Amino acid sequence: xxxxxxxxxxxxxxxxxxxxxxxxxxxxxxxxxxxxxxxxxxxxxxxxxxxxxxxxxxxxxxxxxxxxxxxxxxxxxxxxxxxxxxxxxxxxxxxxxxxxxxxxxxxxxxxxxxxxxxxxxxxxxxxxxxxxxxxxxxxxxxxxxxxxxxxxxxxxxxxxxxxxxxxxxxxxxxxxxxxxxxxxxxxxxxxxxxxxxxxxxxxxxxxxxxxxxxxxxxxxxxxxxxxxxxxxxxxxxxxxxxxxxxxxxxxxxxxxxxxxxxxxxxxxxxxxxxxxxxxxxxxxxxxxxxxxxxxxxxxxxxxxxxxxxxxxxxxxxxxxxxxxxxxxxxxxxxxxxxxxxxxxxxxxxxxxxxxxxxxxxxxxxxxxxxxxxxxxxxxxxxxxxxxxxxxxxxxxxxxxxxxxxxxxxxxxxxxxxxxxxxxxxxxxxxxxxxxxxxxxxxxxxxxxxxxxxxxxxxxxxxxxxxxxxxxxxxxxxxxxxxxxxxxxxxxxxxxxxxxxxxxxxxxxxxxxxxxxxxxxxxxxxxxxxxxxxxxxxxxxxxxxxxxx
Numbered sequence: 198x199x200x201x202x203x204x205x206x207x208x209x210x211x212x213x214x215x216x217x218x219x220x221x222x223x224x225x226x227x228x229x230x231x232x233x234x235x236x237x238x239x240x241x242x243x244x245x246x247x248x249x250x251x252x253x254x255x256x257x258x259x260x261x262x263x264x265x266x267x268x269x270x271x272x273x274x275x276x277x278x279x280x281x282x283x284x285x286x287x288x289x290x291x292x293x294x295x296x297x298x299x300x301x302x303x304x305x306x307x308x309x310x311x312x313x314x315x316x317x318x319x320x321x322x323x324x325x326x327x328x329x330x331x332x333x334x335x336x337x338x339x340x341x342x343x344x345x346x347x348x349x350x351x352x353x354x355x356x357x358x359x360x361x362x363x364x365x366x367x368x369x370x371x372x373x374x375x376x377x378x379x380x381x382x383x384x385x386x387x388x389x390x391x392x393x394x395x396x397x398x399x400x401x402x403x404x405x406x407x408x409x410x411x412x413x414x415x416x417x418x419x420x421x422x423x424x425x426x427x428x429x430x431x432x433x434x435x436x437x438x439x440x441x442x443x444x445x446x447x448x449x450x451x452x453x454x455x456x457x458x459x460x461x462x463x464x465x466x467x468x469x470x471x472x473x474x475x476x477x478x479x480x481x482x483x484x485x486x487x488x489x490x491x492x493x494x495x496x497x498x499x500x501x502x503x504x505x506x507x508x509x510x511x512x513x514x515x516x517x518x519x520x521x522x523x524x525x526x527x528x529x530x531x532x533x534x535x536x537x538x539x540x541x542x543x544x545x546x547x548x549x550x551x552x553x554x555x556x557x558x559x560x561x562x563x564x565x566x567x568x569x570x571x572x573x574x575x576x577x578x579x580x581x582x583x584x585x586x587x588x589x590x591x592x593x594x595x596x597x598x599x600x601x602x603x604x605x606x607x608x609x610x611x612x613x614x615x616x617x618x619x620x621x622x623x624x625x626x627x628x629x630x631x632x633x634x635x636x637x638x639x640x641x642x643x644x645x646x647x648x649x650x651x652x653x654x655x656x657x658x659x660x661x662x663x664x665x666x667x668x669x670x671x672x673x674x675x676x677x678x679x680x681x682x683x684x685x686x687x688x689x690x691x692x693x694x695x696x697x698x699x700x701x702x703x704x705x706x707x708x709x710x711x712x713x714x715x716x717x718x719x720x721x722x723x724x725x726x727x728x729x730x731x732x733x734x735x736x737x738x739x740x741x742x743x744x745x
Contacts, residue, residue, distance in 0.1 A: 199710070202354045202593075203715060205340070205342055205344065207333045207340045207341035207396050208338055208342055208344070210332055210333050210337070212332045212345075212390055213329065213332035213333050213362060213678070215386050215389070215517070216325075216328075216332065216383070216386045216387070216390070217313060217344060217345070218383065218386075219380075219382040219386035220345070220382040221231065221311065221348050221351060221352055221385040222326070222351075222381075222383065223364050223379055223380065223382065224349045224351075224352035224356065225283065225352040225355070225356045225359075225375075226356075226358060226375055226378065226379025226380065226460070227314075227318065227352075227356075227376065227379075228281065228356035228465075229359060229363065229375050229376055229379075230250075230314065230360075230372060230373060230375075230376035231251075231255070231358050231360070231371045231381070231439075231461075232356075232360030232361055232364060232367070232372055232454070232457060232458055232461065233360060233363075233364055233370075233371075233372025233373050233376075234251050234255075234307060234311055234373075235251050235442070235443040235457065235579055236249065236361075236369060236443060236454045237307055237369040238250075238251045238307055238409075238443075239444075239447060239480055240369075241302070241303070241304045241307065241677060242304045244459050244569065245441070245444055245565050245568040245569040245573065245576070246562075246565045246566060246568075246569045247304055247445050248435075248441070248444055248515075248565070248567070249439075249440040249441060249562065249564065249565025249576075250305070250308060250561065250562070250565065251308065251311055251440075252436070252440035252557070252558075252561045252595075253310070253436075253438055253557075253561035253562055253565075253696050254308045254309075254311035254312045254315060255311045255314060255315035255318075255395060256554040256555075256557045256558040256561065257312065257315065257554070257555075257558040257560075258315040258316040258318070258554075258594040259315065259317040259318070259319040259322070259550045259551055259553070259554025259555065260551050260555030260558060261316075262316055262319045262320055262452065263319050263322070263323060263547040263548070263550040263554065264408060264410055264411065264412065264544065264547045264548060264551055264727070265404065265547075265549040266319055266320040266321075266322075266323050266362070266403055266543075266547055266564050267327070267411060267543040267545070267546060267547025267548070268325045268326075268407035268408045268411055268542035268547075269320070269324070269404065270323050270324040270543030270547070271305035271406065271407060271411070271540065271541060271544055272401045272516045273315070273328065273544070274341075274392070274400055275324050275328045275392070275543075276333070276387055276390050276392045277326075278320075278324045279321060279324050279325065279383075280329070280384065280387050282317055282321045282324070282385065282389060283317075283318040283321065283380055283383055283384040283387065285320070286318075286380055287313070287316035287377060288382040288675075288740075289310070289313050290314070290373070290376055290377035291377050293310045293313075293314075293377075294312075294370060294373045294374045294377055295372055296371055296583045297369060297370045299372050300696040308484050311625040314376075314543070318432055319550065319554070322546075322550055322590055323544075323546045323547040323550060324543065324545045326342075326345065326546050327542045327546055328344065328528075328532075328541035329341045329345065329534075330539055331392070331543055331612075334349075335448075336582060336738055338478075338534060338535060339410070339535060340733070341474050341530050342351070342527065342531050342534055343476075343527050343531070344360060344472075344529055345469075345473060346468070346472055346523055346527045346530070346741065347472030347473070347523075347528065348467060349468075350425070350468050351425055352465070355462065355463075355465070356461075356465070357640065358455075358458040358459055358461070358462035359374075359458070360372050360454075360461075361454045361456070361458020361459065361461075361462075362455060362458065363375065364454040364475070364665075365453060365454045366371070366456075372394050372627075374583075376469045385570070387484040389436060391598030394563075395615075396517075398738035402491065402687070405665050406684075407544070408544075410541070410657060411544030411545070411547070411548070412539055412544075412548075413654060413655055413657075414537075414541045414544070414656070415544075415545065415546070415548050415655075416655070417651045417652075417654045417655035418536070418537075418651070418655055418679065419651075420532075420536055420543060420597035421478045421532075421533060421537065422505045423594045423595060423596060423597065424529055424532045424533055424549070424596055424597070424680075425487070425548055425549065425552040426552075427557040427587075427590070427591075427594055427596060428529055428549060428552040428553040428556065429531060429552040429553070429555065430556065430587045430590065430597065431492060431525065431526075431529075431553070431556065431584070431587055432552065432553045432555065432556020432557040432558075432559075432560060433556040433559050433563070433650060433714045434496070434555065434556075434560060434580060434583035434584040434585070434586070434587045434727075435495065435499075435522070435556075435557070435560060435563045435583075435584055436556065436558070436559065436560015436562075436566075436578030436580065437499070437560060437561070437563075437564030437576055437577055437579070437581075438464075438495075438499055438518070438558045438580065439448060439461075439520070439557075439563060440557075440560070440561035440563060441461055441466075441568055441573060441576055441577050441580070442457060442461060443457050443569060444573040445460060445502065445503075445511075445573065446459075446460055448572075448574075449503070449505070449506065449573055449574060449577075450506070450507075450508055450511060451507075456508065457692055459508065460511060460512070460515060461513070462515075462532060463511070463512040463516050463519065464515045464518065464519035464522070465516035465519060466516055467515060467516035467517060467518060467519025467520040467522075467523070468520060468522060469523075469526045470516065470519075470520045471519065471520030471521060471522070471523035472523055472524075472527070473571055474520065474524075475523075475527060476489075478524060479528075484532075484596055485591050485595050485596050486591075487528060488525055488528050488529065488586050488591065488596055489589070489591040489654075490588075491521040491522070491524045491525040491528075492513055492521075492525055492584055492585075492587055492588035493574040493584070493585055493588035494518070494521035495521045495522050495525065495527040495581075495583065495584050495587075496583070496584030496585035496586075496587075496588060497581065498514050498515070498517050498518030498521070499518060499577060499578070499580055499581030499584060500577075500578050500579070500581035500582060501514050501578035502515065502518070502577060503573075503574045503575075503578035503581065504574070505576070509744070526553070529549070529553075530546075530549055530595070532547060532596055532597060533545050533548075533549045534546060536597065538691065538693045539704060540691050541691075549744065560580065561695065562685050563620050563695065564576045564577070564579060564580045564738065566664060567579050573613065575680035589592040608664040610689045610690055610692065612686060612689075613624060613717060614744075617658070617719060619719060620682065620683050621681060621682055621686075622681050622682070623680055623681060623719060624679065624680050624681035624684070624719070625659075625678055625679065625680055625681070625720045625722070626679045626680075626681065626682055626684075626685045626717065626718070626720070627676065627677070627678055627717070627718040627719075627720050628676070628677040628678075628679070628685070628715070628716070628717050628718075629674055629675070629676050629677075629716045629717075629718070630674070630675040630677075630712060630714075630715050630716075630720065631672060631673070631674050631709050631712070631713040631714045631715075631716075632672070632673045632675065632704060632710040632711065632712055632713060633671050633672065633673075633710065633713050634671060634709060634710035634711065634717065636671055636711055637671050638710075642673065642703070642709050643663070645659050645676070645703040646663055646703065646704075649675070649699065649700055649703055650663075650702070652696045652699060652700065653677050653688075654658060655687045656691045656692065656696070657679060657684050657685075657687060657688035658677045658678065658679060658688065659678050659679060659680055660676075660678030661673075661675075661676070661677050662676045662705070663675050663676075664676065669709040672713070682688060682719075685717075
C-alpha cells in the first residue's frame with residue numbers, strides 16, 4: 198500500500214496511474230525521436246548551428262502556441278482535446294517515417310517536422326498537466342507534479358541509450374517509427390478516461406477572451422511573474438545542455454550515436470535520482486535556496502562537461518547535473534500549479550512552458566552560434582557559465598513559497614438580484630462599492646487596496662479606480678468595469694479562498710474599512726439600442742454578500 202504521505206501516493210488514484218504509465222511510453226518515444234533527429238541532422242549537415250536548431254525547432258512551438266493551448270485546455274473538454282491532438286500527432290509521425298524511409302529527408306524538412314512534433318507537444322502538454330488537478334486531490338498535487346517529472350526522466354534514463362542503439366543499428370528511421378507507435382498508449386489512456394464533469398454555470402469564453410484573461414491573470418500575479426522570469430532565464434542559459442549534446446559526443450568525446458544516447462541517458466539517470474531525492478531536499482532546504490543551489494550545480498556541471506575528455510567522467514558529471522536540473526524545473530512548475538486556481542491552471546502552466554521553451558529555443562540558437570564560431574567546448578562552457586550567473590538572481594526575483602488551499606475556489610456565489618432584462622452579452626457592467634473608514638487610516642487603506650486592484654483585474658476587470666469623496670472625507674468608492682454581464686458573473690465565481698480572505702481583511706466591518714453599499718450598473722452607451730427611451734433603464738440591485 199502507498200502511504201498518504203509517500204512521494205508515490207498520487208499513484209493510488211486509478212486515472213492518474215493509468216495516464217502516468219502511458220506517459221512513460223510517450224516520453225520514451227519523444228526522447229528516441231530527439232536522438233534520431235539530432236543525429237540525422239549531424240549526418241545531413243554537421244553544422245553546429247543546424248544541429249542546435251533541431252532542439253530549437255522542437256521547443257519554439259511552446260513559446261508560440263502554449264498560451265493558446267492553455268486557453269483551449271481551460272475552455273474545452275480536456276479529454277477530447279487530448280484525444281484530438283494525439284491522433285493528429287500520430288498521423289504526422291507516420292507521414293514523417295514514410296518520408297525518411299523513402300530517402301526524401303533534407304535538413305530543412307527535418308526541421309519542419311521537428312517543429313510539427315514540437316507543436317503537438319506544445320498543445321498537449323498544458324492540457325495533460327492541467328488535467329492532473331482533476332485526477333488527484335489537492336494534497337497530492339505537488340507529488341503528482343513531481344511524479345510527472347520523474348516519469349519523463351525515467352524514460353530519459355533509458356530512451357536516449359535505446360535511441361542511440363537503434364540509430365547505430367538500423368538508422369534514424371527506426372527511432373522515428375518507435376516514436377509514432379509510442380503515441381498510442383497515451384491516446385488509449387485518454388480514450389478510456391471517464392471524465393466526470395459538473396454542468397458549467399456559464400457558457401465557455403471565446404478563445405481570444407480566454408487567452409487575454411489568462412495573460413491578464415499572470416500579469417497581475419507578481420509571484421507567478423517572478424517564476425516565469427526565472428524560467429525564461431534558466432531556459433536561455435541552459436539551452437546549450439541538450440542542444441549541443443550531439444556535438445559533445447562527436448567533437449569532444451569523438452564518439453557516435455551510441456555515445457550521444459549514453460550521454461542523454463546519464464542526464465536522465467541523474468534526473469530520476471533527483472526526483473527520488475526531491476521530497477527529502479524539499480523538507481531540508483528553503484525553496485529559494487534549493488532553486489538557486491540547483492541552478493548553480495547544473496552550471497558547474499556543464500562547465501566541467503565541456504572540459505571532460507572521458508566518457509565515464511562525462512557520465513558522472515551529467516548524473517549530478519541531471520539531478521539538479523530535474524529538481525529546479527519541478528520546483529518552478531510546482532510553484533505555478535499550486536498558486537494558480539483551477540479556472541486558469543491550464544493557461545498558467547502554458548505560460549510556464551512558453552517561458553521555459555522560449556528560453557531554451559533562444560539559448561539553443563545563442564550557444565549554437567557561439568559553438569560555430571569558437572568551437573563546441575567554448576559553446577558548452579559558456580552555457581554553463583551563464584547558468585552560474587542566473588543562480589545568483591534569486592535575490593531580485595524570489596520564488597514564492599508553495600500555496601496551500603488558498604488557491605481553491607470558494608463555494609459558488611449566488612448571482613445578484615436584477616430588475617432589468619439583462620443577458621450574458623449585455624454590458625459594459627459598472628460596479629461601485631462604497632466604503633467608510635477613519636480618515637486617519639486613508640494611507641493604509643489606499644496601500645491595501647492596491648492588492649485588491651490586482652485581484653479584481655486578474656479575475657476579469659477591465660477598468661478599476663478608487664475615488665474619495667471631497668466633502669464626506671470618510672467615504673471612498675471603488676469602481677470596477679467589466680465588458681459584459683457574463684464576464685462579471687464569471688469573475689464572481691473565480692474568487693479563491695486566499696483572494697476572499699485578502700478582500701475581507703481590508704474591507705470587512707471592524708477591519709480597515711467598512712462596506713456601506715454595493716451598486717451595479719448597466720452602462721448605457723450613446724447610440725446603442727438599449728439607450729432608447731422605451732427600454733427599462735436603471736441600476737442592478739445589490740446582492741451576493743457585497744463582493745462586488
